Amino acid sequence: MDRVLLRRDGAAVVATVCAEDGTPGAATVLPAGELPGWVAAREAAGAVRWVWDDTTRWYPALLDAGVRVERCTDLRLSAAVLRRSPYAGPTPAPDPGWAALEPVTAGDPALFDLADPADSLDPLAEHRRQQAAVAASPHRGRLGLLLAAESSGALAAAEMTWAGLPWRADEHGRLLTGLLGDRPPPGLRPPVLERLAGEVRAALRAPDLNPDSPVALLRALQTAGLPVEDTRSWTLERYEHPVVPPLLEYKRLARLLAANGWAWLDAWVRDGRFRPVFLPGGVVTGRWASSGGGALSVPVQVRPAAVADDGWRLVVADVAQLEPRVLAGMSRDAALADAARAADLYAGMVAAGVVATRAEAKLGVLGALYGGTRGESGRMMPRLARRYPRAIGLVEDAARTGERGAVVHTLLGRGSPVPGGAWAQEAADLGEAPEPAGRDTDRARRAWGRFTRNFVVQGTGAEWALCWVADLRNRLWRLGPGEPLHRRPHLVFFLHDEVVVHTPAYLAEEVGEQVRQAAATAGRLLFGDFPLDFPLDVAAVRSWADAG
DNA sequence: GCCCTGGGCGCC
DNA sequence: AAAGGGCGCCCAGGGC
Structure with a gap:
């Protein structure tokens, strides 16, 4: 059964509709505060699919209230897929508001804004339109699977942000101090960078050079006789010159400081968790994007700081090729x-x-x-x-x-x-x-x-990974029943072809098995009985850095 | 002061 | 002959 959630006049309205054709049934009006309990009760009874405008507008509050849902339809994401899909059957044009709808994040003031543009959209009508587009598709099975996987991804993304990746700020700080020296006052370079900058200036006989300025650096390199047209590391590596070793080291450490230094720790790590915002469908190919904290490029260099809680493990799995x-x-x-x-x-x-x-x-x-x-x-x-x-x-x-x-x-x-x-x-x-x-x-x-x-390969790869994560999410939920999400094995990170699960240590082996079975399921969903292996590297470790 | 672009570099 | 996909984020520097 489909239950469509909408917000009207500050209250939540839940409309029951037929899952096949969207024919409306009974509707229930609830004060917003009663919604989580109401959802939890229906969820426990089973066989319900929650239909809402946008997962980022509903699910975080449910998770905060301790409510996890099994299935949803994210109308915003589905509309985006259907808008471009050659498999979509003909339907009247959707309300353009769906294409304009932006996801929201926790600190976002628009979240409980009365002027939220989502509230002027009609989820019931859009749901009916989408059902019709799939029903009239020449590839209903594939398109339906894609929409279901996309929506499951939205649930997984919200849950990962909610739970957070375990992150040891003390470990990270030690790592930074070891490489850069003590944390400097704002506006100054840490000691190691200051020393390297001095060596670069001396080697180039450019006492006032700011090595962070690509234009100034290029000019100084050329003046010193290096025939370079840019200042990229792999360009510099080709030359034997006294400036090259300190400059490469400077660039490596300056990058660490800027992208994942103390400022990053201050901004993104709270209460032992790094909570990046994942954006399912954020890339045209269907890969996820992220916003804030550079979640999709956490350097190998700082992964030692991602450490499981005491008595827990990180199960890190990635697909080879x-x-x-x-x-x-x-x-x-x-x-x-x-x-x-x-x-x-x-x-x-x-x-x-x-x-x-x-x-x-x-x-x-x-x-x-x-x-x-x-x-x-x-x-x-x-x-x-x-x-x-x-x-x-x-x-x-x-x-x-x-x-x-x-x-x-x-x-x-x-x-x-x-x-x-x-x-x-x-x-x-x-x-x-x-x-x-x-x-x-x-x-x-x-x-x-x-x-x-x-596009065709990266995008289909993203579909495989989405099916993998969606199936794994449900498998993990079945381990350790009766516990809230963060007390069971749960996903904490996803990066194109790699997942990280935070799990009680005694379940780590079972989690690894479920990760493999989910991969096999994803292969069958996409490619049927075509004989094709998706071998995984799976490691149960205390620190992310110990995997692979 | 804000906003945008380009260089550069991290991840897959 | 030339011909390498997708992102996010930082900084510098120029325009306003």
């Missing part, structure tokens, strides 16, 4: 799936005699996924195309489709954006490959082809 495996599945390329039978797909390619070394295999596969054709990566392509014609054919088709200005889609039907450049307009007008165009136009066209090439 997710994207080439997904490509094998979506193209049903049996030869590539064979290579993927090995725990290391690249080793499997070497064993099959496709390439001579693992390094070649990796270069070739990444080139196929990203559109790299330069140098060694490009030289691998003909061999890969011969041995894996279906897989390579799929990404090549996606590239050509994008170059024509047309739309591609993932396995479950997430559509790519329509290109906006002038070249795309030409292509659309001509309906064909356009006249020979200028160099810039050509470059833009090919860049879009690389984007659509990668």
Whole structure:
């Protein structure tokens, strides 16, 4: 049964509707404070799907009240998927307010604002429209799975922020002091950086140089005789000059200080938890984005500070080479799936005699996924195309489709954006490959082809990962029944193809098993009985840094 | 003072 | 001949 939640005049209204066609049934009006108890009671009775405008507007308060829900439909996220999906059946245009709706975060003053734009939308009508779009889809199963997975992801994201990743500020502080010296007063460099800046200035004979200024640094490097056009680390590495070692060290430590230094600790770690905001569907391909704290790029350098509570463990799991495996599945390329039978797909390619070394295999596969054709990566392509014609054919088709200005889609039907450049307009007008165009136009066209090439694989990879997380979330809930979410094994972090679960130590092994079973389930959901392995590296550790 | 862009670099 | 996907975030520096 579907229950649609809406907010009217400060009260919560719960409308019961038929799950098949959205026909409305009875409605209940509740003072806002009574909602959590009411939801908890229905949830315990089972078989309910909560339908709401936006998970970020409802779920955090339910979690605060100790209420966890099993299933939901997030109308905002679903509308975004349907808007671009070639699999969506025809429906009247949605209220444009759905496309404009922004997720909210805890500190957001708009959260309980009477002027919240969400309150002028009609969730009942939008729910009916979305049901109709799926019912009329030529791929109901796939599209329905995508919407369900997207909504489950929204629940998982809210729960991860709520629970937080265990983070030891003392450990992090020790690490910073060890590398940078004592914390300086605001506006000053820590001692180690100050010393390195001095060495850089001396080596370049530039006593006033600010090494944080790329423009000034470039000029100083050139004056000192280094023929560089930029100041990137991998450019500098190529030169033997006394400035290079201290400058590279300076850049490494300055980056740590700026991105994950004491200021980061102050801003993002409270009560032993790092609580990043995850944004499901935040990337066009369907990957999650994040907001605040740089959650999607927590450097390996500071992961020693992510430490399980006493008596608990972190179960860290990641998939080896997710994207080439997904490509094998979506193209049903049996030869590539064979290579993927090995725990290391690249080793499997070497064993099959496709390439001579693992390094070649990796270069070739990444080139196929990203559109790299330069140098060694490009030289691998003909061999890969011969041995894996279906897989390579799929990404090549996606590239050509994008170059024509047309739309591609993932396995479950997430559509790519329509290109906006002038070249795309030409292509659309001509309906064909356009006249020979200028160099810039050509470059833009090919860049879009690389984007659509990668879109189909990255996006389907994101769908696999979403199914994995969604299934795992429910499996974890069944371990340790009767406890609140944060006293059971629960997800605390997700990063494209990696999850971290915080669990009582005695359940760590069982959690690892559930992580593997969830991966197998995700594979079956997307690829049916096509034989394809998704091997995981799983580690139960005290600190995140001890995994992998 | 705010806002935007580009360089650079962390993650996948 | 040239041709490498997706993000977020920090800083400097220029425009207002």
